[in-house]
Amino acid sequence: MSYRPYEPEQEMLLPASLQDWLPKGHLAYFIGDSVDALNLKAFYARYDGGGSRNQPFHPAMMVKVLIYGYATGVFSSRKMERRLHEDLAFRMLGAGNFPKHRTIRDFRALHLKELSDLFVQVVKLAQEMGLVKLGTVAIDGTKIKANASRHKAMSYERMQQAEIELKAQINALLERAKTADAAEADAPEVDIPAEIERREDRLKAITEARQRLEQRQREADIARGRSDDDDRRPRDDGGNPKGGRYKREFGVPEPKAQDNFTDPDSRIMKRAGGGFDASYNAQTAVDGAAHIIVAAELGNNAADVGQLVPMLQAVKDNTGMVPEQALADAGYRSESNFEALADSPTDLVVAMGREGKRCAEIDATAMPRTAAMAAKLQTEEGQTAYRKRKWIAEPPNGWIKSVLGLRQFSLRGLQRVQAEFKLVCLALNLRRMGTLSTA
Known part of the structure; x- marks a missing residue:
């Protein structure tokens, strides 16, 4: 049998070009060219004077x-570091540079705002390509x-119990430290200062978490028209009791609040498949012409109803235009909206309830x-x-x-997660733009 030549040890006479190994129309080319067309002055400004x-x-x-x-669904800095060595597209974009994962992680953390600001530039680039029409x-x-x-969450009820338990343990350890003498020579050796410090740190973390829950509840109660002297009795606009009683005192969360x-x-x-998770509520406004995301915002309120007006304002801010038509499901329905x-x-077309109900x-x-x-x-239109x-x-x-695989954020904290979500959306937009440009 005669085979094609196969010489794994054969060295190349001339240096290889990575561009020759990636097919024309590859996403890496489009992203490289698109980034070159963006304004990166904010990134360079951080290094002025070096x-x-x-x-x-x-x-x-x-x-x-x-x-x-x-x-391409690679969110981890460690995986990016590995891909820079193993993946042709990453190597082509890196052009012989191999930053460590800490460098990639620190660059992302340092430039989160600048990275999220690129989202608007990408939307405007899509407009220039004719992919954003703002018809619908x-x-x-x-x-x-x-x-x-x-497993690192705790309910309000359990916080109250844990605070009492930890205070008792700290007091017991302090008493033990005062009375430690020969009478306890046979007791197991315990590093009492370290044990006290560990419990105090735990108590501080639980107390801060309890205070956060109480502050959120106070804000929610104020939004409902309650006050700290309402005596748990609902009142009308004139301040007169109108019957009934609130279940809890002002600013006191539910026992199961976490x-x-x-x-x-x-x-x-609540997640779609059932059950509950610590999550964020990500909002997108999508243009009907080519499925380009023209606004991407994120919050920690599970309800969508408060996001309709801000999202339409974000569309106008990002594109400089007002859409002819906006569609939203029943989660955005409210008289105030x-x-x-x-x-x-x-x-504006907003559903009144779930389809079929x-x-x-x-x-x-x-x-x-x-x-x-x-x-x-009710009309056909x-x-x-x-x-x-x-x-x-x-x-x-x-x-x-499902395609990018973002089912959990890499970063923590509302502002960081907001920036990461915009980074995800601008990356998805560029992927979509790259596909449509070669179609």
Whole structure:
């Protein structure tokens, strides 16, 4: 049998070009060219004044590697470091540079704001390519797990119990330290100062978590119209009792309310398949022309209703345009939202309830704009418009979770996670743009 030549030890006469090994139209080329077209002055500004002995890796190279990593589902700095040695596309973007994972991690942490700000530049680039029309925009939310262990969370009720237990243990250890003498010579040897310090640290962490829960509850109670002297009795606008009683004192959380020690900014949210996780609520506004995400925001409130107005404002801020039509599911329905957007040139279509379920009658006197929206959805025009929502809004969320594989954030803290989500969305946009540009 005659085979094609196979000489693993054969060295090349001339240096190989990585560009020759990647096929034309590869995503790495598109991301490299796109980053070169972006304004990276904010990245360079951090290194102004550095001398010849202070030579960091080139910011453009680091940005390309990070974005390509996120666009291909590689979020870990350790995996990026390994890919720079093993993956042709990473090696081509790195151009002979091999930053360690700590360098990649620190660059991302140091430039989180600059990286998230690139999202708007990518949206404008998509506009220039004709991929954003703003004829119809669909808004949707999805819950993404926080980088927080479910075993590092505690309920309000358990916090109160743990504080009492730890204070008793600390007092017992202090008493033992005072009376330690020959009478305890046969007792097991214990490093009492270290044990006291460990318990005090634990007590401090639990106390801070309890105070965070109480502060959130106070803010929620104030939003409901309560005050710290309401004597647990609901009152009307004039301050007069109107019957009934609140279950708990002002600012006291439910016994089952939880706080997480590893990421206190996260909140317990219900996941789609059942159960609960420490999560964040990610919001996207997707343009109907090419499924480009034109606004990406994130918060730690599980409800979507407060995000409709901010998301439409973000679309205008990012693109400089107002969409002709905006679609949203029933999670965004509220009289206050409809009132705030009453004078907007955008044609708003918001569902009244879950598909296939009959909606309760709406009091047109109390909620005139909600009643008007319900009437609009009964028309053929309204139904036709709303049918477009699912195939516009939901695919990008599916791509983020199933194609890129982002089911849990890498970073912790609300501001850091907000920036990471925008980095994910700009990477997905570039991936989508790259696909459409070679189609």
